Amino acid sequence: MKRIGILLSGRGSNFQAIHRAVERGEVQAEIACVISNVPDAGGVAYAREKGLPVHALSSRGVPRAEFDQQVIQILNDAGVELVCLAGYMRLLSKDFIAAFAGRIVNIHPSLLPAFPGLHAQKQAFDAGVKVTGCTVHWVDEGLDTGPVIAQAEVAVQPDDTEDTLSARILEQEHKLYPATIQAILS
Numbered sequence: 540m541k542r543i544g545i546l547l548s549g550r551g552s553n554f555q556a557i558h559r560a561v562e563r564g565e566v567q568a569e570i571a572c573v574i575s576n577v578p579d580a581g582g583v584a585y586a587r588e589k590g591l592p593v594h595a596l597s598s599r600g601v602p603r604a605e606f607d608q609q610v611i612q613i614l615n616d617a618g619v620e621l622v623c624l625a626g627y628m629r630l631l632s633k634d635f636i637a638a639f640a641g642r643i644v645n646i647h648p649s650l651l652p653a654f655p656g657l658h659a660q661k662q663a664f665d666a667g668v669k670v671t672g673c674t675v676h677w678v679d680e681g682l683d684t685g686p687v688i689a690q691a692e693v694a695v696q697p698d699d700t701e702d703t704l705s706a707r708i709l710e711q712e713h714k715l716y717p718a719t720i721q722a723i724l725s
């Protein structure tokens with residue numbers, strides 16, 4: 540069984556989708572650890588409820604290189620082979636990228652390279668595009684700049700609001716991310 544690590548900062552709905560896919564055998568992997576830089580993140584509560592190994596470390600006030608060293612150590616101790624960012628709201632240090640070169644993936648709620656960064660759904664909505672979606676990509680030092688692995692499109696409907704559009708993108712994220720992780724692992 541491949542060992543994956545999840546890094547998150549928030550509600551963790553993508554993490555939950557991955558976990559459900561693992562439980563159903565659709566992702567053939569073990570979630571070896573869950574790490575949050577926000578101790579009271581929803582994803583931490585879910586991980587605890589499911590009995591998964593979870594590390595809640597506040598990154599507040601900790602220098603990036605130092606914080607990332609702690610995270611690298613936890614991932615290595617857990618034998619993690621693939622690092623999956625799931626709403627992890629931090630850029631990774633050079634050392635982190637080097638420690639897991641070519642083994643870090645992220646999900647982003649737009650069709651990259653369009654609309655990187657925060658509030659991608661709002662950016663797409665405000666730009667008036669007809670189609671947006673989500674992207675799973677390899678992670679490098681940039682903000683949502685690594686090579687694209689897989690994408691799912693979502694059509695913008697005339698009566699969409701930012702919220703309804705975001706909800707339909709999230710539905711696609713929950714399918715695309717587990718399927719792409721499985722494809723990478725196999």
Ligand code: GRF
Pocket residue numbers: 547549550551552553554625626627646647648712
């Ligand atoms: C998702 O929209 C993901 O694409 C982005 O951050 C959000 C995380 O949501 N990177 P959740 O915590 O997985 O619910």
